[in-house]
Amino acid sequence: MFRNAQMPSTGWFAAVGATALLTVLMTPPSAHASVVTCGQTLTTSVVLQADLLNCPGDGLVVGANDLTIDLNGHSVDGVGLGVGIRTGGFARTTLTNSAVTAAQVQEFDHGVQLAPGTSGTVVEKLTLRSNEFTGVDVNGATHSRIRNNVIDRQSHRGVLVTGGAHDNVIADNALTGNQGGGLLMQNSRANRLEGNRITDSGNAGLVLEGSSGNTLLTNTVGGSGDGSFILQLGSNDNLVQGNSTGRSADAALIVSDSTGNRILSNTFRDSGDSGISLQSAHGTTVVGNDVSANPGGIDLSRSDGNTIRSNTANDSKGDGISLELSSNNLVELNQVNRSGSRGIYVVGEATAATGNRLIGNTVNDNKGGGLSVSKAVHLVQGNTARGNGGWGISADPGNTDGGANLASGNGQAAQCSGVVCAP
Template identity: 30%
Template sequence: MVRAATVLTIAAGGLSGGAAFAGPATSPVVVTCGEVITTSITVADNLTCPGNALSIGADDVTLDLGGHTIRGGGSGVGVQIVDDNPQISGVTVTNGTIAHFGSAIQLSNADGATFSALLLTNDSGVAAPVIDTGRFPISKGLVISDTRVLHTQGNVIFAQLNVGAVTVTHSQIAGGAVFFSQSVGPTFTGDSFSNTTVTFNIEGDTTVTGSTFVNSPVVNDGFGFGNDVFQGNTFSAADTALTLADVANQQVTGNTFANNDIGVAISDSPGDTVSGNSFSHNRTAGVYFVDSGPMPHGTLTVSANKATTNGDSPDGATDPGGLPVEGGIYLYTLHGGASITNNHTAHDGGYGIYALPPTPGSPANTSSGNVSVSDFARCYPLNLCTYQ
């Protein structure tokens, strides 16, 4: 027997008013603006709200939009997970469109929320985060999967001090900005970014794999906790595609950097590894490393990379010593300690590999197995490479 959800009417006004759903819903339910959802439902039709739309006020609730659209009037929140104590856990919002609000989704003090199969558009002109994690208290275990965020005016995700263990998988982000600061362990897998920016500020254990970045620079900086992994991604059409600054022990492996100004720019980051990447047609350089600060530096490992036809249209940048940055792999190793092995460079403008000899008393750079083919200035020092 099909049984409709029981609807309990409570005082209207804001996200705490409207109707609360009690009992399981076995058929689509018509919702109205301002309702608090306390049991799993499937939405029956489209909804337009001039302010806030729906909120979720109980654990283990699934809000299935049923392929429908919740549309705002240019402000407010589409779906909010109510800030409660104890925190709300196990919420899922899925299968629909949330558009034209200040923020499509807002959550605070939520545990294990999942947003999947959604189209989120902040086309209202309000520079609010599409997914707003608030500030305090802490939300954790946020999962965003198979979701598209398009045409945002502000931040796509703004997560600062208050979010742990965010996972974004197989999602598309176009426009706006993704910003994480002082949170732990964001993970991006199989995602697509275009015309956006991604910033990890004072982060740790960040993992980005199998994702595509088109005109979408990634910046990882600010004395982060380190141990970050960028693996198997494609970066293209950016000024500097990946910037790593003042963060230790990062792994940049198996990525493709093509048609940027600079592929990877690294500064004062001890113990980083750049290995097995492909760099091609980056106008100034495939890799640009600067080791100039007073902090102790671990070994930079640059190994088994391929750099082809980089440095053909340099932007005029110079290293701290005043020399032009130009070529496949350009390493300003003032304090030394770089391991440069088994890289293959070909047809690069400037140098195939440039590695500044360290200052006296600093650890020596070590090299072996590097091959240069028809690079304009070959390698420096000359014995850094063999030539074909």
């Protein structure tokens, strides 16, 4: 039966030698048929062929530049210790999943960790689930992309960005049910957070602390146990544009102790407090936002030099726009209608040089009055107030009537107090 089979001769074997034959048999598998083990440090690209289960420490460790690790629909599973996939500070690593079935990294301290010195890494199409501290930890990494991942049910945070991380993009991820919050960025700059969906966080949805020059675009945050978006503790010169919110336990957006932020064309509704709250926030541009159907629309407290323009703050349970102990703000061309209390309310004294300017706003059908300005010295000019339950416009003595105010159909027959209103 085996008459024609050609077997290696004893001479051939002797020529090759047992050592050389062993070398041939032990050649590392190619990237298309890779067998790896828990804790292995990888120096070549791999495609997983089986799950890694109950890893006692790290799952996989990147040990060289320019690697691709394809989980190929398999899981990297731990016992609550170590890191699922640790980059180790190398460059241009791609962590991906080419299979239709989900590839899970679960039950570690951190699902994926981009250590200091890491650059150009891509983390995509993975499911980071049930890890202790973070699903993705971006610690000092730069120029990396975290995209199209499911980051679900971490005991603490979905994504943590720290250590001066910069020029990273975190986009199109689904962050769901993370108990400590969705995404926290600390002391990092020039990152782009875009198109992420952050839901049912146990704490705040998306938080920046001491992080400046970042861009937040078209993110959706809902069901947060605290505020939806929070910029605080010196988070300056950030752009927040085109984002939206659903339910939250606190305000949709809180900006505190920060300067120079731009809040543009967002839709912030159905929050537990105001749509936008500025607290000791200065030089902020708040333009073109819809903050309707919140307990309050836009609130300023001890916040100076801000521009509040062309926003819609309808159907608030309380005041539509309120300024407390805040000076030198421009409140212009806003629509504030059907509030449960006052449309626009300003309280707190100012000098003539630091008064607030209330120009060209529309305040209609508010139950407690249209526009109310107590103390002095503020400018009231070109506002329209119709159908409010109290005064159309009420200004205490000492404020400045800039003229061109209009009022009709308000609860007080005189329509306006402290300024002259045409019908």
